[in-house]
Amino acid sequence: MKNTELAKRIKALRSRKGMSQEELAEVSQLSLRTIQRIEGGETEARGDTLQRLAKALNISPDELIDWAENEDRGFLVVLNLSALSFIAFPILGIVVPLALWMLKKDKIKYVNETGKKLLNFQISWCILASFFTIFPMIIQIFHIGGSLFRAFQVFNLGAIEAFILMVPILYSVNLAFIIVNTIRSYNFQKVYYKPAIPFLR
Known part of the structure; x- marks a missing residue:
């Protein structure tokens, strides 16, 4: 504490x-x-x-101590749940937790460690999501001469199937990690956000 x-x-x-x-x-x-x-x-x-x-x-002395621990626990839960903003827009899953982490990283126990792991995972997730969604379209644009309209016209069936399949899987995995680690934080257990590229150490 x-x-x-x-x-x-x-x-x-x-x-x-x-x-x-x-x-x-x-x-x-x-x-x-x-x-x-x-x-x-x-x-x-x-x-x-x-x-x-x-x-x-x-x-009572216990009430003093419990209050501080409950405040810690509450913020850790909010920090983890803030990553759910990725559902609205993927980058928000980085921006919102980053703002909260910067606000309290040196003030509340476990926030610095939890925030780094969460942010590393969300950044890694965004890169992976881009690989399966944005990059194939960019490659297709260059392949057919740089026309965005034409890219949509000739976007091959395999790429569409990959997009339709991978997006729900990626979102489901991210959602599952957030929920599990929110529960772990509530119980003062270490969070587990892996695999992730260690951008923040």
Whole structure:
């Protein structure tokens, strides 16, 4: 659990109760500097310190810890599910998770690792999808002299069959990986997005 997550929870609870840092320090019998360091994410409340803070905020220590873990879990689920945007347009399956990953990669546990694996898979998937959909059309255009209209006219039956067959398979595989890894993230298990080219390490 990251110090910043617990720090946010303690600060939020203190503010909700209308307490200043000085008042929380007094009620919890901790030094003001300790409260400042905890809320600043410089140190993590443990043991007796956590017990005192929880008592002063009228909440159990487990609730403080569970809140931070649940926030982590919720964001990991959202990060994985954000890749479903590939259904609307393939590139969105990269752009949306990338934005979320950049936002929280250094702030929430497991986000950096999960985000890299997810993005590597989505980029690899887009390349593979392009190979089976866009590239055959480009080759066909060059083969018949550069006319897009003519390419559609003479697009051979084999290429059409490959397109019709591969697109549902590629989309189904991507969808399955996202769903399985969303469940794994919810259970704090490592995600498995393979095979993938390691663009992000």
